[in-house]
Amino acid sequence: MSFFNSIGRSMTRSQRGPKRSPTPTSATYSPNGDMPPPSPVPPSPRTPPTIPKALYLSHPFVDAALVKGNFKTIVMLPKYVDIMEWVAMNIYDFYTNLNEFYGVISECCTQQACPTMSAGPTLSYTWMNQERKQMHLPAPTYIDYVMAWIQTLLDDEKVFPTKSGHDFPQNFPATVKHIYRQLLRVFAHIYHAHFHQILHLRSEPHFNSLFAHFLSFGREYELLEIKDVKGQSSSPVGVGQLWEAWREMGILEG
Numbered sequence: 001m002s003f004f005n006s007i008g009r010s011m012t013r014s015q016r017g018p019k020r021s022p023t024p025t026s027a028t029y030s031p032n033g034d035m036p037p038p039s040p041v042p043p044s045p046r047t048p049p050t051i052p053k054a055l056y057l058s059h060p061f062v063d064a065a066l067v068k069g070n071f072k073t074i075v076m077l078p079k080y081v082d083i084m085e086w087v088a089m090n091i092y093d094f095y096t097n098l099n100e101f102y103g104v105i106s107e108c109c110t111q112q113a114c115p116t117m118s119a120g121p122t123l124s125y126t127w128m129n130q131e132r133k134q135m136h137l138p139a140p141t142y143i144d145y146v147m148a149w150i151q152t153l154l155d156d157e158k159v160f161p162t163k164s165g166h167d168f169p170q171n172f173p174a175t176v177k178h179i180y181r182q183l184l185r186v187f188a189h190i191y192h193a194h195f196h197q198i199l200h201l202r203s204e205p206h207f208n209s210l211f212a213h214f215l216s217f218g219r220e221y222e223l224l225e226i227k228d229v230k231g232q233s234s235s236p237v238g239v240g241q242l243w244e245a246w247r248e249m250g251i252l253e254g
């Protein structure tokens with residue numbers, strides 16, 4: 001069943017576990033409406049840039065994983081579980097795990113080291129402020145805003161209901177798609193700018209598995225657009241190549 005067609009069904013809800021608060025810093029801006037497409041920095045060159053192969057695309061790191069195999073089976077909706085509940089629970093887990101990874105490497109993600117929210121040699125994401133103006137923010141600021149914004153949504157009973165008898169709102173699919181897109185950007189920045197630190201911690205099997213699970217889940221429930229994973233030809237997202245590599249290896253499906 002399509003996640004986007006399933007809203008509005010009546011459902012019996014049970015309470016999820018207690019929420020955790022990874023205490024992101026306060027957000028001054030919130031992403032209103034749709035986020036803008038990635039902005040190339042500098043402006044698109046005529047010839048594609050020569051990009052050295054990223055470490056995360058090299059062996060043995062590219063297929064380092066906690067568990068070998070295809071992720072399809074673990075993203076499938078379990079029997080008797082409501083699809084909204086399943087998506088909510090997984091979003092919560094992706095957010096929590098990614099936030100913990102970021103917490104570990106955050107001392108390296110500083111305003112000086114990461115003055116923009118980079119995700120590829122020619123790609124830096126921009127943030128839309130409350131006046132709907134595109135802003136280049138240092139990566140740690142951008143990521144703090146994203147994580148604080150998501151935490152606020154997760155804590156909002158009207159957006160992510162946890163109590164029995166409370167239904168998910170009509171716009172829940174759109175909200176989680178928006179969350180997904182921002183989480184993807186955080187993954188993309190960590191791969192692009194901090195993969196050597198992940199390697200230093202010997203966490204690449206764990207991080208790859210988390211990201212492959214995230215991609216697989218996002219495709220299964222239509223939360224992830226291919227164009228957001230790959231970016232534009234003049235400003236590709238670094239992890240777009242990882243997505244391709246994992247598809248060729250059979251770790252991910254189309």
Ligand SMILES: [Zn+2]
Pocket residue numbers: 108109110113114139140189193194
């Ligand atoms: Zn950084």
